[in-house]
Amino acid sequence: MISVLIITYNESLHIERCLESVKCISDDIVIVDSYSTDNTEGLAIKNGVRFYKNSWVNHSNQINWAIDNIDFKNDFIFRIDADEYLTPELVAEIKEVFSNQVDKKINGFNIKRRTYFLGRWMKHGGYYPTVLLRIWRKGKARCEDREMDEHMVLTDGDSTFLKFDFIDHNLMGINSWIDKHNRYSEKEVIEYYKSLSGRVESYELGEAKKNRLLKNKYYKLPLFLRSFLMFIYRYLLRLGFLDGKEGLMFYVLQTFWYRFLVDSKIYEKENDVNV
Structure with missing residues (x-):
């Protein structure tokens, strides 16, 4: 199994959809919230996750704060945004990959993001596939210190690729x-x-x-x-x-x-x- 990290702020519209998609691949779901004013915390706790609060600076600060301050239970961490979710095919692939011992040389997994806009997959325009490092071995990656377009990057070892996609589908309009x-x-x-x-x-x-x-x-x-x-x-x-x-x-x-x-x-x- 792997741990899951979700960064939130006022994500009551999305959070249960996200949690539903990741709970079958993880026994350790962690949310770091920047003091939401909606029902994000209540919905998260109802779903049995570990819920932390940290003042907002930017995404990279929240992610690195979680890496530095939270004791994740598993060897690998999967970061996903609240308005994202896993396809059933990716769920099955992750279960298969992590049911066995991962090669010690592999410290990260790159995954394809599929973006939806107003309910439609943006399949063309060069937006698909966007390949991102979203799973990393604990202690082997950091988030770039950037205001925008921050990426998780390995500090050691190699990465490989998963075949199937995760979905980025914001419902806010x-x-x-x-x-x-x-x-x-x-x-x-x-x-x-x-x-x-x-x-x-x-x-x-x-x-x-x-x-x-x-x-x-x-x-x-x-x-x-x-x-x-x-x-x-x-x-x-x-x-x-x-x-x-x-x-x-x-x-x-x-x-x-x-x-x-x-x-x-x-x-x-x-x-x-x-x-």
């Missing part, structure tokens, strides 16, 4: 998505200037390194133009239009609106614009 990504854009600007100054901590391994190199190339493109190019790349060249009306909304919002918003905030900062 468009208004919540826009509010969340407006907050994300502030963090993205912070990370942008950190990268320029060389103050970003990163182990630069595996999938994290590949994603970082791609983002560095993106930020070398001209301000504002790059958001248009990103949309064209995702929606047209990577066939995002095959994801229907939901795909049109997703790629406009995610690869154009959000990236244009980040650039607008960079422009505002660099030109000392007074509103």
Whole structure:
């Protein structure tokens, strides 16, 4: 069996769905909550998990706080967000893999994320598969110290890949998505200037390194133009239009609106614009 780590804040809409999908692969489910004001805690405790509270700084701080302060019962830890859940195929695969002794050289497992938007799988546009290190041997991984796009990275040993997917399906709707990504854009600007100054901590391994190199190339493109190019790349060249009306909304919002918003905030900062 493996331990499961879930970071939460006001996740009463999602938490039981997530817990239902992981309870059959784990006898040690741990939630680290940043003082939710909804019924997240009550629903979690009803489901028999270990529930901790820690003040919010960012995702990486919460994850590393859990790694440093919680005694996980099992040799491997699986991190999953509250609005994510496992496919039945992934559940079966995890049970099979961890029913036997894992090779001591393997300290991590990469898993494919399948993103849904307004109930539809974003299968094209280069968003699938997004491969992430989500299972690691206890004591052998850290989360990058970043405001945005933080990755779990191994500090020792090798990783391998699982065949099946987990699902990222937030149920909160468009208004919540826009509010969340407006907050994300502030963090993205912070990370942008950190990268320029060389103050970003990163182990630069595996999938994290590949994603970082791609983002560095993106930020070398001209301000504002790059958001248009990103949309064209995702929606047209990577066939995002095959994801229907939901795909049109997703790629406009995610690869154009959000990236244009980040650039607008960079422009505002660099030109000392007074509103």
